[in-house]
Amino acid sequence: MDHTYLHDRDSFCDNKSNYDVVNVGFGPAGIALACVQEDAKENNSSPQDIKMLHLEKSDDTVWHGELLLSGTDINHSVFRDLVTPRNPRSRFSFAMYLKDKNRMFDFGLLSRPASRHEWSDYIRWVSSQVDKNTLFSTPAKEILPVVEGGELHGLKVVTEHDTYLTKNIVLSSGSQPHIPDKFLPYLGERVFHTSHFLSCLKRFGEALPARWLVLGSGQSASESVIELLKRREDITLHSVHRSPGFRLTQLGHFPNRVFSPEHVDYFHQLDNVSRRKFLEWSNATNYAGIDPDESQTLFSFVYEDRICGRERLLIRPYSEVVDVRQSDNGYKITLADIFSGKEEIIEVDVIVLATGYQQARIPALLTQLQPWLAQDQDGGLLIERNYRVALRETKGVNIYVNGLSERSHGISDSQSFSLMALRAEKIMKSLPGSREEN
Ligand SMILES: Cc1cc2nc3c(=O)[nH]c(=O)nc-3n(C[C@H](O)[C@H](O)[C@H](O)COP(=O)(O)OP(=O)(O)OC[C@H]3O[C@@H](n4cnc5c(N)ncnc54)[C@H](O)[C@@H]3O)c2cc1C
Structure with a gap:
C-alpha cells in the first residue's frame, strides 16, 4: 500500500x-x-x-x-x-x-x-x-x-x-550497506549487497544462474547461502571467509549483557581508544557469527553432499578476494590464502556481498x-x-x-x-x- x-x-x-x-x-x-x-x-x-x-x-x-x-x-x-x-x-x-x-x-x-x-x-x-x-x-x-x-x-x-x-x-x-571498494565498479544486477538480495533474485526469474560467490561470514551471508541452495539444486556456491568458515555468534549470558542500558553508560564514559577496543570485542555478540541451527544446516549440507560424491557448497576458509575482473562468462575472482599467500582464480556468474553495514x-x-x-x-x-x-x-x-x-x-x-x-x-x-x- x-x-x-x-x-x-x-x-x-x-x-x-x-x-x-x-x-x-x-x-x-x-x-x-x-x-x-x-x-x-x-x-x-x-x-x-x-x-x-x-x-x-x-x-x-x-x-x-x-x-x-x-x-x-x-x-x-x-x-x-x-x-x-x-x-x-x-x-x-x-x-x-x-x-x-x-x-x-x-x-x-x-x-x-x-x-x-x-x-x-x-x-x-x-x-x-x-x-x-x-x-x-x-x-x-x-x-x-x-x-x-x-x-x-x-x-x-x-x-x-x-x-x-x-x-x-x-x-x-x-x-548503510558496506561495499568493499573492489566491487564498487561492478555493482548491478549480478554484483549486489544483501540489502538488495530478494529484488535481485526476483529479476533472474526461474532461471537462477549456476555459479555464485557469497562474501561474508555473518548472519546475512549464511541466510543468503541457505536460500540459494534451496532455490537451485545444481548450484555451485563459493562461500568466502577470512575465518575458518561460519562461526557461532557469542551466545553467553554474561557477554550478552552488553545489550543492557548499564553497558551504554559504561561504554559512553570511555575514551575513544577504549571504545574501539570494547566494540571489537563485543562484535562477536552480534555481527561476527551465526546461530547454531544455521551452522548445523550448512555443515550438514556439505556433509550430505560428500556422501553423494558431489560438492555444491564450497566453503573457502582463510581467503580474501584480492582481484575482481569481468570475463566473457561472468567474473574472474582471485582469492588469496591469508596465511600462505597462495592464489587461486575462480569464475562465477553472480557475486553476493554479505559484507554487513556501517x-x-x-x-x-x-x-x-x-x-x-x-x-x-x-x-x-x-x-x-x-x-x-x-x-x-x-x-x-x-x-x-x-x-x-x-x-x-x-x-x-x-x-x-x-x-x-x-x-x-x-x-x-x-x-x-x-x-x-x-
Ligand atoms: C537482515 C537483518 C536482520 C536483523 N535482525 C535483527 C534482530 O533479529 N534483532 C535485532 O536487534 N537487530 C536486528 N537487525 C539490526 C537492525 O538494524 C535493527 O533491527 C533495526 O532495523 C534498526 O532500526 P533502524 O530504524 O535504526 O534502522 P533501519 O531498520 O535501517 O530503518 C531506517 C529507516 O530509515 C529510512 N531512511 C533511510 N534514509 C532515509 C532518508 N534519507 N530519508 C527518509 N528515510 C530514510 C529507511 O527507508 C528505513 O525505513 C537486523 C538487521 C538486518 C539487516
Whole structure:
C-alpha cells in the first residue's frame, strides 16, 4: 500500500516551517519515537505537544524486506520490542500485537523466537497506528544550514518536492550497506549487497544462474547461502571467509549483557581508544557469527553432499578476494590464502556481498553542516549520552541521532532492538518543548 495517498499532502506542505522536529527515517527506530509521543498523549504526559514530522524513503513499512526469508527468526527477546523496556503498559507492545491477532496462546506453544516475517508484521502493525505525521515515499535528500552572522539558526530538510524548516532534527535513517571498494565498479544486477538480495533474485526469474560467490561470514551471508541452495539444486556456491568458515555468534549470558542500558553508560564514559577496543570485542555478540541451527544446516549440507560424491557448497576458509575482473562468462575472482599467500582464480556468474553495514563518522545527510559539528579526535561526531550531537556556534538548534551512535554508545545502541525503546524515550524527553527537557 502506498501511504503517501493516505495523507493529504497539502496539509503537510501548508505548514512547512511549522514543525518543532523533523525526524528522518520511519523504520523501527523512528516508529519507536512516534510511540513515545502516542503513549504520552494517552497518559497526558510529556512530550505529547511536540509537533513532529517523520519522513520515510520507502512507500510502506517493511522490516529489512530484502532479507525477509522463510525460516529466519529474530535474535533478540520479544520483550525488547518498540516499547516494552520503556513502558510495559504501552498498547504498542508485541504482546498487544499477539492479542490483537489472536495468536497469544499459539505463539506460546511455538517454543522458538518470533520469525522475521512475524516481527516485520508487528512493526507494520505499530507503524499503521502511529504514522499520521509520516510522509512515506519522501526521502530527505539533504539538510542545509540556516545561518545568521555565522551562527546556525535553523535547518532546512530538503526532499524532492519540499523544504521543511525546523530547529530540531532526529536522524533515524539506519546504517548503510558496506561495499568493499573492489566491487564498487561492478555493482548491478549480478554484483549486489544483501540489502538488495530478494529484488535481485526476483529479476533472474526461474532461471537462477549456476555459479555464485557469497562474501561474508555473518548472519546475512549464511541466510543468503541457505536460500540459494534451496532455490537451485545444481548450484555451485563459493562461500568466502577470512575465518575458518561460519562461526557461532557469542551466545553467553554474561557477554550478552552488553545489550543492557548499564553497558551504554559504561561504554559512553570511555575514551575513544577504549571504545574501539570494547566494540571489537563485543562484535562477536552480534555481527561476527551465526546461530547454531544455521551452522548445523550448512555443515550438514556439505556433509550430505560428500556422501553423494558431489560438492555444491564450497566453503573457502582463510581467503580474501584480492582481484575482481569481468570475463566473457561472468567474473574472474582471485582469492588469496591469508596465511600462505597462495592464489587461486575462480569464475562465477553472480557475486553476493554479505559484507554487513556501517556507520559513517559523519552521516552523509549532515555533510553540509560540518562547520557547526563538533568532532572528536577521530573526526567523528561528538554525541552526548542523550544522543544529542555536539554543535558549535548555534542558536537553539538541535540534532539527535537515533541508531547511528555505535562509536559513542556501543553495539546495543546501533544495530539492535535492545535499547530502541529506551533511546527513543531519552531523545523525546530531551527535545526542546518536552516538559522534561534537560
Ligand atoms: C537482515 C537483518 C536482520 C536483523 N535482525 C535483527 C534482530 O533479529 N534483532 C535485532 O536487534 N537487530 C536486528 N537487525 C539490526 C537492525 O538494524 C535493527 O533491527 C533495526 O532495523 C534498526 O532500526 P533502524 O530504524 O535504526 O534502522 P533501519 O531498520 O535501517 O530503518 C531506517 C529507516 O530509515 C529510512 N531512511 C533511510 N534514509 C532515509 C532518508 N534519507 N530519508 C527518509 N528515510 C530514510 C529507511 O527507508 C528505513 O525505513 C537486523 C538487521 C538486518 C539487516
